[in-house]
Amino acid sequence: MQGDVIAKKEDKGWFYTDTVKEHFFHPKNFLEDEAAYGDAYLGMVGSPACGDAMKVYLKIEKDADGLERIKDFKWKTFGCASAIAATSMLSVMVTEHGGMLLEEALKLRPQDIMLRLGGLPARKIHCSVLGDKALRSAVNDYYRKSGQIDKISLEAGRVIDHVLKITDHDIEEAVLEGADTLEKVQARTKVGTGDPSCIPEVENLIRFYKEKYFGA
Amino acid sequence: MKTNKIIYLDHAATTPLDPRVLEAMQPYFTEDFGNPSSFHSVGMRAKDAVAEARGTVARLLGGHEDEILFTSGGTESDNLAVMGVPRYWHEKNGVLPHVITSAVEHYAVLEPLIAMDRKKEIELTIVGVSREGQISVEEVMSAIKSNTVLISIMTANNEIGTIQPIAELGREILKYRKLHATTFPYLHTDACQATGFLDLNVEKTHVDLLTLNGSKMYGPKGVGVLYVRRGVKVQPMFIGGGQEKNLRSGTENVPGIIGLAKAFELVQAEREVESARLSTLRDRLAQGLLSIPKTILNGHPKERLPNSVNISFIDIEGEAAVLYLDAQGIMVSTGSACASTSLDPSHVILATGLSYEAAHGSIRFTLGHSTTEEDVDFVLRVMPAIVERLRLMSPANLDMKYFA
Numbered sequence: 001m002q003g004d005v006i007a008k009k010e011d012k013g014w015f016y017t018d019t020v021k022e023h024f025f026h027p028k029n030f031l032e033d034e035a036a037y038g039d040a041y042l043g044m045v046g047s048p049a050c051g052d053a054m055k056v057y058l059k060i061e062k063d064a065d066g067l068e069r070i071k072d073f074k075w076k077t078f079g080c081a082s083a084i085a086a087t088s089m090l091s092v093m094v095t096e097h098g099g100m101l102l103e104e105a106l107k108l109r110p111q112d113i114m115l116r117l118g119g120l121p122a123r124k125i126h127c128s129v130l131g132d133k134a135l136r137s138a139v140n141d142y143y144r145k146s147g148q149i150d151k152i153s154l155e156a157g158r159v160i161d162h163v164l165k166i167t168d169h170d171i172e173e174a175v176l177e178g179a180d181t182l183e184k185v186q187a188r189t190k191v192g193t194g195d196p197s198c199i200p201e202v203e204n205l206i207r208f209y210k211e212k213y214f215g216a
Numbered sequence: 217m218k219t220n221k222i223i224y225l226d227h228a229a230t231t232p233l234d235p236r237v238l239e240a241m242q243p244y245f246t247e248d249f250g251n252p253s254s255f256h257s258v259g260m261r262a263k264d265a266v267a268e269a270r271g272t273v274a275r276l277l278g279g280h281e282d283e284i285l286f287t288s289g290g291t292e293s294d295n296l297a298v299m300g301v302p303r304y305w306h307e308k309n310g311v312l313p314h315v316i317t318s319a320v321e322h323y324a325v326l327e328p329l330i331a332m333d334r335k336k337e338i339e340l341t342i343v344g345v346s347r348e349g350q351i352s353v354e355e356v357m358s359a360i361k362s363n364t365v366l367i368s369i370m371t372a373n374n375e376i377g378t379i380q381p382i383a384e385l386g387r388e389i390l391k392y393r394k395l396h397a398t399t400f401p402y403l404h405t406d407a408c409q410a411t412g413f414l415d416l417n418v419e420k421t422h423v424d425l426l427t428l429n430g431s432k433m434y435g436p437k438g439v440g441v442l443y444v445r446r447g448v449k450v451q452p453m454f455i456g457g458g459q460e461k462n463l464r465s466g467t468e469n470v471p472g473i474i475g476l477a478k479a480f481e482l483v484q485a486e487r488e489v490e491s492a493r494l495s496t497l498r499d500r501l502a503q504g505l506l507s508i509p510k511t512i513l514n515g516h517p518k519e520r521l522p523n524s525v526n527i528s529f530i531d532i533e534g535e536a537a538v539l540y541l542d543a544q545g546i547m548v549s550t551g552s553a554c555a556s557t558s559l560d561p562s563h564v565i566l567a568t569g570l571s572y573e574a575a576h577g578s579i580r581f582t583l584g585h586s587t588t589e590e591d592v593d594f595v596l597r598v599m600p601a602i603v604e605r606l607r608l609m610s611p612a613n614l615d616m617k618y619f620a
């Protein structure tokens with residue numbers, strides 16, 4: 001599986017770029033003083049692939065034009081070098097230049113983080129999705145607390161396999177874990193074993209997510 | 217606290233080539249380069265050298281020359297044993313063969329067996345292990361059925377160093393065969409990790425097949441041994457020129473074979489002294505690391521290889537720790553899911569009953585010839601700060617009561 005922003009040198013020695021290494025060895029904005037962030041907006045997610053976890057603490061303020069901007073982004077992660085570097089980079093991206101507009105931040109894609117990192121190895125792409133999801137979850141927390149309930153985007157997913165209650169998110173996660181065929185997705189999710197009628201749709205989704213994350 | 221020195225603590229992954237081994241190998245690249253199958257004197261010289269190496273390996277294992285097969289390494293030897301025995305038997309008898317193995321075996325044993333089981337080529341029983349990583353001989357014995365042809369249990373584990381009671385298992389199997397007047401089941405053991413530390417004499421352990429790997433004993437990579445006791449039949453995987461008694465065709469890796477024999481000879485001769493030296497360092501390292509809060513020793517506290525220390529640092533992820541240690545010049549490995557291509561955490565640590573989180577934070581330090589007390593002390597100096605830093609970054613804060 002090859003994607004557009006994957007480091008080419010994966011097989012040669014260090015497979016992380018210098019930028020990844022810099023953010024890994026000197027992570028920016030990780031939360032050291034939890035007490036000072038008691039009132040921050042909190043987002044929490046677990047990684048689909050390897051059971052890793054991440055917490056994000058956001059501070060959001062309105063600027064002179066009344067637009068919501070991210071003023072602070074602190075994080076903690078239980079994950080590999082890619083997860084640490086990707087989250088560190090994300091924290092820089094959303095807080096630089098006076099803070100990113102909330103609307104723009106919500107449009108960030110894992111690919112944008114990877115581009116700034118100079119690429120990640122293919123099997124590490126899912127790690128960069130972690131920060132993105134944690135950010136979304138923290139923004140939802142903000143919307144909830146600021147009464148903008150209509151803006152909360154629920155990641156509940158759409159049920160595809162009605163017997164096993166498997167959603168499009170489950171398929172997405174399987175693809176991110178490297179399952180690039182129906183057989184491999186089934187090995188992880190058992191999708192379609194009780195409800196074969198959903199298989200065409202599953203195959204469609206696999207194609208869609210492969211395209212989305214790996215450009216293949 | 218920067219150092220340029222490399223502290224290599226990953227000897228279970230591979231060992232450097234002993235210079236004495238390199239010296240023994242050298243002539244066979246350019247001078248005595250012949251093909252042992254040739255009928256001229258250049259070929260004969262290579263043939264004699266291979267024969268001598270075979271004799272050395274046979275003597276060290278307590279077997280006969282005709283019982284030694286040279287292969288391309290541990291994986292091939294394991295594959296040949298666990299695939300070759302049941303396949304030969306099936307062809308002969310037409311009955312579905314049954315194989316017993318353990319949950320902590322190397323993938324070179326587990327993967328082919330699981331694949332054959334899935335294809336209904338064999339019937340497979342995978343026995344579990346204790347919290348310390350040991351199989352129960354009783355459990356293995358009670359899993360034997362009339363169609364059990366092979367039992368494959370490693371001598372010592374590559375990840376956690378736990379030593380299995382192979383001699384005891386061998387004795388019980390012998391008794392079983394006598395009682396039932398049968399030649400089955402055979403016992404195969406992967407002894408790659410134990411080569412430099414244990415007595416591998418097959419008359420003492422009663423194993424019928426045994427795997428060795430050159431690159432785990434300060435020998436060359438790309439060469440291994442499968443010991444196959446007289447009378448034990450395996451179906452070959454490589455077919456061709458009929459080398460290695462028709463069981464492994466292909467021109468012999470002459471320099472590799474010479475190197476493996478030399479390396480095996482050296483590590484076995486120095487085994488007791490080196491084991492004693494490394495045990496002391498191992499215990500110093502383990503004790504020091506375990507004084508860091510929220511740590512667990514993986515593997516058996518006593519029945520463990522003299523070079524093996526595997527510790528789970530709770531709340532941190534192993535790949536990150538490996539890279540921070542690398543930055544200090546310390547080379548180790550981890551059972552973390554993040555560091556594996558499959559994104560699955562170590563099957564060995566999970567098999568000992570620990571959780572995903574503990575497997576995630578497991579770091580393996582394997583000592584070797586080059587390891588000194590200063591190395592150990594340096595690791596003990598830098599490790600607490602690395603763990604502390606990664607824990608600071610981590611949202612996890614697990615209660616140790618879950619790991620009791």
Ligand code: FES
Nearest residue numbers: 050079080127554
């Ligand atoms: S967080 Fe597990 S592989 Fe990156």
